[in-house]
Amino acid sequence: MDNCIFCKIIDNFIPSERLYEDGRFIIVRDIDPKARLHYLAIPKKHYAYLSNMDASDTQELGHIFAAIARESENLGLQNGYRLIVNQGADAGQTVFHLHIHILGGEALEWRKNNE
Numbered sequence: 001m002d003n004c005i006f007c008k009i010i011d012n013f014i015p016s017e018r019l020y021e022d023g024r025f026i027i028v029r030d031i032d033p034k035a036r037l038h039y040l041a042i043p044k045k046h047y048a049y050l051s052n053m054d055a056s057d058t059q060e061l062g063h064i065f066a067a068i069a070r071e072s073e074n075l076g077l078q079n080g081y082r083l084i085v086n087q088g089a090d091a092g093q094t095v096f097h098l099h100i101h102i103l104g105g106e107a108l109e110w111r112k113n114n115e
């Protein structure tokens with residue numbers, strides 16, 4: 001897609017620290033980390049939103065989840081990690097190409113509302 005930051009990262013028009021790649025997705029380090037380790041798993045196919053995937057597309061997510069689990073030690077995540085998809089305004093989505101945040105490398109806060 002034109003003007004999509006993550007399509008440009010996938011096509012190497014924008015540099016990134018790429019830690020994993022296969023035919024379907026890449027894992028890069030987030031440019032503005034929200035945890036000691038913060039990566040982004042980005043499918044090579046452009047979906048603006050999670051909600052744009054149809055039933056067959058969701059196989060893509062199964063593949064990505066399994067690969068993240070397999071690669072977790074190589075990524076320094078042997079003590080655990082958190083996966084997040086921000087969908088839409090309430091979640092604060094800023095890049096409209098589906099991506100899964102992978103957070104870890106430290107004990108993560110889990111904020112509850114009203115605290």
Ligand code: 5GP
Binds near residue numbers: 014
């Ligand atoms: P969102 O808020 O859409 O879920 O997350 C977008 C993420 O992409 C943010 O964590 C932001 O730091 C990251 N990001 C934005 N631009 C770039 C970039 O050019 N390179 C990398 N590696 N990450 C980026």
Ligand code: ZN
Binds near residue numbers: 004008
């Ligand atoms: Zn894109």
